Amino acid sequence: MSAKYFHLTVKEVIDETPDTKTFTFWHPIHQAVSYKAGQFLTLIPVINGKKERRSYSMSSSPNRDASIAITVKRVPNGLVSNFLCDNLKVGDAIEVMEPMGHFIIEPNPRQARTIVLVGGGSGITPLLSIAKSVLPVETQSKVYLIYGSRNEENIIFKKQLEALESEFAGRFRVLHVLSQPSYTWTGYKTRINQASVVTFLKQDFALDIAKAEYYLCGPAGMMEQVEAAIKIFGVTPAQIHQEHFFASHDEKAMEEEEETSSLKEQTVTIQYEGEDYQVLVKPHETILEAALRDDIDLPYSCQAGMCTACLGKCTSGKVRMDEEDGLTDNEIKQGYILTCVAHPLSSGVVIEIE
Ligand SMILES: Cc1cc2nc3c(=O)[nH]c(=O)nc-3n(C[C@H](O)[C@H](O)[C@H](O)COP(=O)(O)OP(=O)(O)OC[C@H]3O[C@@H](n4cnc5c(N)ncnc54)[C@H](O)[C@@H]3O)c2cc1C
Ligand code: FES
Known part of the structure; x- marks a missing residue:
């Protein structure tokens, strides 16, 4: 299936915190946008005459909320997050790519499970969607959220989370963890790390760590520490779901510089929508960059190996990826690439894009 593009019109703009806004959208007139809890939209604003793309997870729930919503936190000097927060207003239309992503949950009324959500900063957005989607449907399941913020005024969705806690009392619990709270804060003053997460799970929530399903979305360091902690208790990779919002660009740039020295110019065949395209990929380029340079309209979003919008399958030749975290080991074994x-x-590389 090729990527579908359409426009969404802003219905409402909500100030969540001093640097975070929620934008709700009207569904298009002819067909409601269908999505799963945890998926993201790719926004394509035109900034200084150029189309930019960034991914934003839905903070709304497909089965509970009437409107689709995304929540954008400003990144210092960030191009798109500040543009959206400063300019996007009620009635504006913005181009988007259809919802995508594998960080999903499909609520099932027959399930009776324990779901642990661990998030930091803007990473709360897909987790809120997951909580709102699961709780009303899975009446036997329990959901626990550990949410890290800098201080009280930076807690996104504080009121919404409190309302959900009272609506689903006994089945939804939230633990806020602040790294730089005010002196009046009586909760945890720490970061979510390998040691603290075990305390939260065992002491605060009294959970059997090995038996829960985990959804992690926040800074890469936080997710690595949580993963390391729960694996010690026997949690398997199949129980852990992760969404990366940001790549460590500096680290990546250094690695890429070292590694490009071993790459050669190669012609790659891309099979897309029934056509075969021959693309010359230069040593410093990725396959996607080379294809876009040749005006081949391949699907993509984050351009950092995190969102899987650019998924393809290598059916011939050899390919190397700078970043493999976006795919499972099994997908990599089957030849999937980003x-x-x-x-x-190698020469003779053939990539099939669905
Ligand atoms: C699947 C997915 C879902 C996402 N969902 C959301 C969401 O729901 N809400 C949301 O606010 N964002 C979300 N993001 C992040 C979003 O796509 C943008 O990356 C973010 O808004 C920054 O874009 P920008 O154009 O403002 O910054 P850019 O102009 O792209 O970046 C400016 C500089 O800041 C650095 N930078 C970017 N982010 C950070 C950071 N957090 N901390 C420190 N440095 C940083 C960049 O490396 C760059 O050097 C998601 C990303 C992905 C991949
Ligand atoms: S465009 Fe997001 S993983 Fe490639």
């Missing part, structure tokens, strides 16, 4: 971080390592 074109935005992939380089051809």
Whole structure:
């Protein structure tokens, strides 16, 4: 299926915190946007005459909320997050790519499970969607949220989370963890790390760590520490779901510089929507960059190996990826690649894009 593009009109703009806004959208007139809890939209605003793309997870729930919503936190000097927060207003239309992503949950009324959500900063958005979607449907399941913020005024969705806690009393619990709270804060003053997360799970929530399903979304360091902690208790990779919002660009740039020296110019065949395209990929380019340079309209969003919008399958030749975290080991074994971080390592590379 090729990527679908359409426009959404802003219905409402809500100030969540001093640097975070929620934008709700009207569904298009002819067809409601269908999505799963945890998925993201790719927004394509035109800034200084150029189309930019950024991914934003839905903070709304497909089965509970009438409107689709995204929640954007300003990144210092960030191009798109500040543009959206400063300019996008009620009645504006913005181009988007259809919802995508594998950080999803499909609520099932027959399930009786324990779901642990761990988030930091803007990483709360898909977690809120997941909580709102699961709680009303899975009446036997329990959901626990550990949410890290800088201080009280930076807690996104504080009131919404409190309202959900009272609506689903006994089945939804939230633990706020602040790194720099005010002196009046009586809760935890720490970061979510390998040691503290075990305390939260065992002492605050009294959970059997090995038996829960985990959804993690926040800074990469936080997710690594949580993963390391719960694995010690026997949690398997299949129980852990992660969404990365940001790549460590500096680290990535350094690695790429070292590694491009071993790459050669190669011609790659891309099979997309029934056509075969021959693309010359230069050593410093990814396969996606080379295809876009040749005006081949391949699907993509984050361009950092995180969102999987650019998924393809290598059916011939050898390919190397700068970043493999976006795919499971099984997907990599089957030949799946992310074109935005992939380089051809041999001649005769063929990539199939669905
Ligand atoms: C699947 C997915 C879902 C996402 N969902 C959301 C969401 O729901 N809400 C949301 O606010 N964002 C979300 N993001 C992040 C979002 O797509 C943008 O990356 C973010 O808004 C920054 O874009 P920008 O154009 O403002 O910054 P850019 O102009 O792209 O970046 C400016 C500089 O800041 C650095 N930078 C970017 N982010 C950070 C950070 N957090 N901390 C420190 N440095 C940073 C960049 O490396 C760059 O050097 C998501 C990303 C992905 C991949
Ligand atoms: S565009 Fe997001 S993983 Fe490639």
